[in-house]
Amino acid sequence: MNIAIWIVIALVIFVLPAVSLTSGGSRAPGRQELEKYAHTVGLPLTDTVAGPVVARIRRRQRGMMIGGIVAIVAAALAAMFIDGAETLGPLVVGIAGTGAGFGGAWALAAYRPEPTSDRPVIARVRSVTLADYLMPGERFALIATPAALALGALAGTALLWQLPAEVRGGRVLLGIAGSAFALLTWAAAIFAMRRVLAAPARSGSDLELAWDDAERAFGLRQVNDLVTTLICASFLVWLIAIGYSLTSTGFYRADITTAYVVTGLSLLIFGGLSLLVAFGPIRDSLGKARQGYEQRQLWPHGVSAR
């Protein structure tokens, strides 16, 4: 498929919907759109805080837009250089989502307020951790990722090694490259999340600070979700490598037993690993517990609407 089509798909699926509220940070949302957004966040939006809140949303969405576009361009160039965008085109779609997530986190982490203020300012009196923003299932996915990737790489190598050298070709390297890329993305995500947690939150009221928490939770969650998706995609790379090895050379007809065993084991192992990593985030996102989680953690007695 033409690379232009993949770019359009990446924009339409990942980048544009995620930044639609402010058109990528280029405009302030209308009152109705804002109220709808406030309803999903679960916080009141008074006239006093509307200005700073809109500025925060625009800043994050601008970061997402820039991150998404940079990722699309980089991935498209890489795909064209590597194989003329014949088979690596879908890479653009996956990378676009990750770029948008990292772009949003970068916008949150890079924010530096004025060193002085002529109005009263407030700050939270205790330090915050990832546990204040991400639910246990989401955090488990993050912690389990390196072990899951290592297990996946070991299992994938062992399974491909059951096939003759001419059948497996260079696909072990392809699988390991996918796992290594996922591991690098995970490390970058951990770094980005720490920076987001350490970024200042200049606020004039409890409500404004609660909105800052909500925006921060959104940015962190997006990075976490996209990293989880990428980890699962790296397991898919192993499955494709194994499946392609079995079918492209007709090996599945030559040695039916080995082909069945390798297929069954690879589905079991990579399905299990995907479940291990994705179960927590999926479970947390399906229930209503994720909505307002950071408010319950950081504002156990509620937020005053002033």
Added chain:
Amino acid sequence: MTTLLIDPHAAYPPFEQLRRQLIEQIVSGHLFEGTKLPSVRRLAADLALAPNTVARAYRELEAEGYLITQGRNGTIVAPRTHDNANTSEEIGHLTANFVNELRRRGLGSQAILKAVHLALAEQR
């Protein structure tokens, strides 16, 4: 209260506002033992203060036994010793007696606060 408020137009300088609020939250139990405080840089940026101001407040509170600095692990609220607990209880008791006495004489909250401010200013 789970937040600190710094008002640039308040009667006290930001350092004193920060110090007093931290003590108040520790003594009242809102900030309990072992709670990790924000890093100096983060709190300074949040409150639009110079990092030195926050660092000085942390240092003073550490010297007074309210906080403990654990190197790279940051600053945490110190355990309340028996003496500390007794002192804060005693202070609370004395303050309540003082406020009750002034109220009995017909003073309102603002007048009581003004009297305290005046007395503190005179002792400086």
